[in-house]
Amino acid sequence: MPRRGYHHGNLRQALVEAAIRLIEEKGPQGFTLSEAAKDAGVTPAAVYRHFEGREDLLAEVAKQGYAIFGDLMEHAYEQGQPSAIASFEATGRAYLAFARKFPGHYQAMFEAGLSLARDPDLARGAARAQAVLEKAASGLADRLPPDRRPPAAMFSAHVWAMSHGVVELFARGSPGTRAPFPPEELLETGIGIYLRGLGLIAPDE
Template sequence: MPKRGYHHGNLKQALVEAALKLIEGKGPTGFTVAEAAKHAGVTPAAVYRHFEGREALIAEAALQGHRIFGDLMEHAYADGQPTALAAFEATGRAYLAFARKFPGHYMAMFESGLSLQANPDLALAANRSRGILERAAEALSQHIPADKRPPATMFSSHIWAMSHGVVELFARGSPGAKAPFPPEELLEAGIGIYLRGLGLIKPD
């Protein structure tokens, strides 16, 4: 196998990409540093020039994922949406799109058990995407009287949990790959029910 990391002059990124492929196939804890090195075409010792170990390699994959995710969420929220409701729904669709297109990053971010407290850069990147969803929730909740308005953090957390649940159960092939409805429809319906309960959408 050619030593692609050295050939392309970016061994660190070659190792991250190798880790992402392994994460997709085996999960965040299902591979070794030696396997990542083999996939990148280098010796295991070469990995430690850039990473302290497997956890640091996964953390870099998660960091890159959070940055991509944040960009997608920002674009979904700010891309000329005509209403606060449309912008809010767009962020939910962006969540599903990200999980489908970047499964290795998604798993590194949400299934690896990494401590955000121990990694300030990772925490900052993760808080960015959460902050976008909170902004969308805050804008939408302005339609609710102040004395009945839920905190934006609670509002956005409910939608985050709903989006995550749809991804885990129906958008990634296990265990609900044969669900009778597309994930986008499930999420849209769930958000609709939730927002009607808050009085943000009129009953059908």
Template structure:
């Protein structure tokens, strides 16, 4: 009797969905390829129709996550916020929103150890997400003379790291109980302090 997985029409998508659920439950290193196959209703051998192995499956989950992540960042940036600062802060909030809504994707992207450069498609979509934040950073620093302007890639990377830290420590699971402040407020105030310290806020927004 045929496994039900052969009848749902998109085995690859079903395997990624199964992997994401297992990642949420057990972490990116806590499940086997056989478990993912079983959850999708197919034999382990069927997985190799689309993936070379477990790491390849996780890489596809990460690629899908970066695609969603970049879309959210782009939407936040283009959402009509009234100032460069507001648009920049919106991208930070999009980071938190993504981590909350797509925990499996988030873990596949940032906690699995998957190499972005190992997969051309993953490299492209990850770069797209990075470039959106860099674009927002570049716009925010336009008022600073070029000779005094910090590289957009530098401080956008710092904000990415700040966002990641808030997510890891305060926005996911039990660690969130460590602070009486909402993660969104922590991130917004942290961004403000950081940008003011670098002199990246226009005079009329200080």
């Protein structure tokens, strides 16, 4: 029996929600369109009225995920203001919070192998989230002398990679059960080491 059907003609969103549930259970490559249709309570043929194929459905999940992610990142940045360091650290924590609360969206965005070039809306969503992290990084980088100032894009990419690594190794799935420290603590200390290396915070902070 399907877990929930669609109502009032909102089949497109019902299929998205079915895909999210299946991604959480099986991963972004572990389900078929037929399974999504069954979960939504419709025939497989009905899927093609709204999506060209499985990748199209995954792209819609990712687009909706980026919208949520962008909102969380912007909120985190604003909550940290006017401190550049607080805003920067908050955006990293928002990454972990998003991965934990929205695992289906997260996997569609970062583990499904989707090309951002396939859809302008998908690319815009990803760019919006990246821009928030770059803004936070730029606020810190501006405090460094020009000859020691890394590009904001590189600065933000380092923290994005650190956040992603913590999520993949310790915040999702079975590896997380073996983590010696909470994911938030791992990320916070990692960011602290990175910022100390750049001379942006004192050794005893």
